[in-house]
Amino acid sequence: MNKLGLVFDNRYLHHSVQTASPENPDRLRSIYMRLQQKLSGNMFTRIQPREASDTEITTAHSPFYIKQLCEHAIKENPYSYDKDTYLTDDSLPAARLAAGGCFALTDRIMNADIDYGFALIRPPGHHATPGRGMGFCIFNNIALTAEYLRRTFGLKRILIVDFDVHHANGTQEIFYETDEVMVLSIHQQGIFPFSGEAEETGSSAGTGFTINLPVHAQFGDSEYTSILGRTLQGIVEQYIPQFILVSAGYDAHRDETISGTELSTQWYATISHILRRHAAESCRNRLLFVLEGGYNPIILEKSIFATIDALLQDTFDRPGILPVPRAEKILDGHPFRKYWTI
Ligand SMILES: [Zn+2]
Numbered sequence: 001m002n003k004l005g006l007v008f009d010n011r012y013l014h015h016s017v018q019t020a021s022p023e024n025p026d027r028l029r030s031i032y033m034r035l036q037q038k039l040s041g042n043m044f045t046r047i048q049p050r051e052a053s054d055t056e057i058t059t060a061h062s063p064f065y066i067k068q069l070c071e072h073a074i075k076e077n078p079y080s081y082d083k084d085t086y087l088t089d090d091s092l093p094a095a096r097l098a099a100g101g102c103f104a105l106t107d108r109i110m111n112a113d114i115d116y117g118f119a120l121i122r123p124p125g126h127h128a129t130p131g132r133g134m135g136f137c138i139f140n141n142i143a144l145t146a147e148y149l150r151r152t153f154g155l156k157r158i159l160i161v162d163f164d165v166h167h168a169n170g171t172q173e174i175f176y177e178t179d180e181v182m183v184l185s186i187h188q189q190g191i192f193p194f195s196g197e198a199e200e201t202g203s204s205a206g207t208g209f210t211i212n213l214p215v216h217a218q219f220g221d222s223e224y225t226s227i228l229g230r231t232l233q234g235i236v237e238q239y240i241p242q243f244i245l246v247s248a249g250y251d252a253h254r255d256e257t258i259s260g261t262e263l264s265t266q267w268y269a270t271i272s273h274i275l276r277r278h279a280a281e282s283c284r285n286r287l288l289f290v291l292e293g294g295y296n297p298i299i300l301e302k303s304i305f306a307t308i309d310a311l312l313q314d315t316f317d318r319p320g321i322l323p324v325p326r327a328e329k330i331l332d333g334h335p336f337r338k339y340w341t342i
Helices: 026-041 063-073 091-110 141-153 169-175 221-239 265-282 297-312 325-331
Strands: 004-007 116-119 158-162 181-188 210-215 243-248 287-291
Touching: 004 091, 004 297, 026 297, 063 091, 091 116, 091 141, 091 287, 116 297, 141 158, 141 169, 141 243, 141 287, 158 169, 158 221, 169 181, 169 210, 181 221, 210 221, 210 325, 221 265, 221 325, 243 265, 265 287, 265 297, 287 297
Parallel strands: 004 116, 116 287, 158 181, 158 243, 181 210, 243 287
Antiparallel strands: none
């Protein structure tokens, strides 16, 4: 058995626009070429994506929103819908294929054909709310995947971990009132989309099942590892997720101009080892990474391969999780600790 399955497909590169946008096909072109060359090594399984249907998309988005997207996609100005989120004739097929690529990997993980998956897809998804696309996101791929797990496989405890530098506002909104999907987002405070405060912890049945860890600019590997490592340790032990989904955005890297955080390339290997351990201990290794942001193609490629290499290693490391004063300040008295012990 190959333990890692990857989705990559040139149709994800068709979503593009003439004017310069940070979210463009060049983010993935060279990664795809490198993976294509590695295919003969049988290190991983390439999995074919499919298009998500309207029925599947309406598990997280309103029918009105889908109709609105179709109307804007055929207009001459690709930015007629939103100032960041362009829509062309090729955008909706790519967006359907992005969600469907995650479903294809999910099927293989649930069938135990593979342990881990990585959907190297675009457009990204975590900012898309039930009724609105924004921040380069059309359909919320990770939320649709969690819904797919609930509806197709009957799972009741799904953990979404989002380490993109931007808050997972769309994902949070979709699952704010349920305890069947826990959304844990670590992100830089005070930048787009200007939400994700520590006090946002869910409501109704979902109270305590949204965890926001807003961090400051200049936070780097040690702070991130300490905050996420400690939080995950407690959460996973108590929530015991049946599946771990990862919104893997690479824009908190120190060489990204879009943010002020300072993660190294190696940190993406560290967090992958930590997540592997939690998946082994709680949910029979079921772990799926879904690409979100990351806008410097050279850094994105290195960071994605740091993740892939960590997923391909025979065993996982147990990185030391040390208390760091700046990280302790974030965790001390954090509202989520009313509900969970760390
Ligand atoms: Zn981002």
